[in-house]
Amino acid sequence: MRKAIVVLALVGIGVMLIYAVGEMPPMGDSGNPDKVHIAPRYLEHGEEEAGASNVITAVILNYRGYDTMGEVAVIFCALCAVVAILNREKTGLSRTSMDVSGVKASVVVRTTIRFLVPVIIFFAVYIILHGESTPGGGFQGGAIIGASIILFTLAFGLPESTRKLPLRFRIPLESFAVIAFLAAGFTGIVFGVHFLTYLMPGLSEYAAETIRHIMMMVIEIGIGFAGGIIFTSIMFAMIREDQCELQPDSP
Amino acid sequence: MNFNRIAHNLNYVSSVVLFLLGLYTVAIKPNLVKKIMGLNIMETSVFLFMVSIGMVGSGNAPVVTEGVKPATMVNPIPQALILTGIVVAVSTTAVALSLCIKIHEHYGTLNASEILGTGGPF
Amino acid sequence: MDWTLNLLLLMLLLATAISVIRIKDLLAAAVVFSAYSLVMAILWTQLRAPDLALTEAAVGAGVTTVLFIITIYRTVRKED
Numbered sequence: 495m496r497k498a499i500v501v502l503a504l505v506g507i508g509v510m511l512i513y514a515v516g517e518m519p520p521m522g523d524s525g526n527p528d529k530v531h532i533a534p535r536y537l538e539h540g541e542e543e544a545g546a547s548n549v550i551t552a553v554i555l556n557y558r559g560y561d562t563m564g565e566v567a568v569i570f571c572a573l574c575a576v577v578a579i580l581n582r583e584k585t586g587l588s589r590t591s592m593d594v595s596g597v598k599a600s601v602v603v604r605t606t607i608r609f610l611v612p613v614i615i616f617f618a619v620y621i622i623l624h625g626e627s628t629p630g631g632g633f634q635g636g637a638i639i640g641a642s643i644i645l646f647t648l649a650f651g652l653p654e655s656t657r658k659l660p661l662r663f664r665i666p667l668e669s670f671a672v673i674a675f676l677a678a679g680f681t682g683i684v685f686g687v688h689f690l691t692y693l694m695p696g697l698s699e700y701a702a703e704t705i706r707h708i709m710m711m712v713i714e715i716g717i718g719f720a721g722g723i724i725f726t727s728i729m730f731a732m733i734r735e736d737q738c739e740l741q742p743d744s745p
Numbered sequence: 746m747n748f749n750r751i752a753h754n755l756n757y758v759s760s761v762v763l764f765l766l767g768l769y770t771v772a773i774k775p776n777l778v779k780k781i782m783g784l785n786i787m788e789t790s791v792f793l794f795m796v797s798i799g800m801v802g803s804g805n806a807p808v809v810t811e812g813v814k815p816a817t818m819v820n821p822i823p824q825a826l827i828l829t830g831i832v833v834a835v836s837t838t839a840v841a842l843s844l845c846i847k848i849h850e851h852y853g854t855l856n857a858s859e860i861l862g863t864g865g866p867f
Numbered sequence: 868m869d870w871t872l873n874l875l876l877l878m879l880l881l882a883t884a885i886s887v888i889r890i891k892d893l894l895a896a897a898v899v900f901s902a903y904s905l906v907m908a909i910l911w912t913q914l915r916a917p918d919l920a921l922t923e924a925a926v927g928a929g930v931t932t933v934l935f936i937i938t939i940y941r942t943v944r945k946e947d
Contacts, residue, residue: 500772515757516747522802537815547809553825565829572836579843629917637925728839759877776946806915819915835926842938849942
C-alpha cells in the first residue's frame with residue numbers, strides 16, 4: 495500500500511520533470527542562456543584576471559573564493575562530527591578485528607603497495623602543484639592522497655599506518671586548509687583592500703603577480719594536504735574498534 | 746510534450762530517472778546503508794544535470810591553451826561548483842555512515858522499521 | 868562529443884544504479900556502486916570536465932566505497 499503511494503508520487507514527479515526537460519533549450523548548443531551571461535568573461539579574461547590558465551582553478555580560488563572557503567570549513571566540520579561520534583584512534587594501540595585475527599595480506603599485495611604508494615603520492619603532489627595550468631588542483635590531489643593512504647592501511651593494518659602517520663603529525667595539518675585560506679584572505683586587508691583580494695595595489699606589476707602566485711600556491715597546497723589528511727583521519731576513526739584496543743604497557 | 750527535444754536532451758532525462766531511482770531507494774528501502782547509497786545516487790544525478798547544462802557540443806575543456814578559442818570551451822562555472830559539491834557529498838556520507846555504526850552498536854540492527862518499532866515498511 | 872558513446876555510458880549508468888538498488892547483499896551493492904562511480908568518471912571526460920573526472924575517480928570509486936565497506940564490515944552484511 496505504502497509502496498504503491500510512493501511509486502505513484504514518483505511517477506507524478508517524473509512526468510512533470512520530463513515535461514520540463516522537453517521545454518528546455520537543446521543540450522550542447524553554444525547559444526544557450528547559461529553561456530551568454532558571465533561564462534564568456536571568465537573564459538576570455540580568466541588568465542589575466544585570476545592568474546590561472548585552468549579556468550576552473552580560477553573560478554574556485556578567485557571568482558568564487560568565498561564559496562570555496564565555506565566548503566573547506568564544511569569538510570573540516572565533517573571531520574569534527576565523525577571524531578565526536580566515533581572518537582580518535584590511539585597511535586599504535588588501536589586495531590581492527592582484521593588485525594586481531596592475525597591474517598596478513600599476502601606478500602605480493604604488500605610489496606606491490608609498498609612500491610605503488612610513493613608513486614601515487616608523487617602523482618598527487620604533481621596534480622596539486624600544476625593545478626593552475628593543467629586539470630587538477632587542491633581537491634583532486636587531496637582525494638588521491640587520501641585514497642593512497644587508505645590503500646596502505648588496508649594492506650598493512652591500522653597499527654602500522656597510525657605509527658607512520660601519528661596524531662601529533664595529523665592534527666596540525668587537518669586545519670591547514672582553513673588557516674591557509676584565512677591567511678591569504680587577511681593579506682589583502684593588510685594591504686588595505688578587500689578580504690581575499692589577490693592583486694595587491696601600489697606594487698609593481700611583477701611584484702603583484704609574484705604575490706598572487708604565492709598566495710594561490712599556499713591555498714592549493716593547504717587544500718590538497720589538509721583534504722588528504724582529513725579523509726585519512728575520517729577513515730581511521732571509522733575503522734578502529736573499541737573492543738580490539740590494546741592497553742598501554744604500564745612502565 | 747515536445748518529444749523531439751526530449752530525445753535530444755537524453756542526459757537530462759537520465760539524470761531525472763537517476764534522481765527518481767535514488768528517491769525511491771530513500772523512501773522504500775528499510776536498510777539505512779541502502780538509503781545512504783540512494784542519497785549518493787541522487788547527488789550524482791544532480792551533478793550530471795548541472796554539468797550537462799554547461800556542455801557545448803564538440804567543445805573543449807576549459808583550460809586556456811594555444812590555438813583554442815574561448816568561444817568553443819564549455820561553461821566552467823557548473824564544473825567548479827560541482828567539484829566542491831563532490832567533496833561535500835563524500836563528507837556528508839562519512840558523517841551519515843559513522844552515525845550508522847553508532848546506531849548498530851546501540852540497537853543491534855540497521856533496519857529503520859525495527860529501530861522505530863513500527864514494523865511497517867519504512 | 869561522441870553521442871553513441873554518451874548513450875552507451877548513460878545506459879550503463881542506469882543499469883548499475885538499478886543493480887545497486889536491487890542487490891540484497893550490501894557488500895556486492897557497494898562494489899557495484901564503485902563501478903557506477905567509475906562510469907560516471909568516464910562520462911565526465913566525455914562532458915569535457917577532466918577535473919571532475921579526476922575527483923570522481925579518486926573520491927567516488929575510492930574513498931566512498933571504502934567507507935561503505937568499512938561500515939558494512941562493522942555492522943551487518945545482509946539487507947533487512
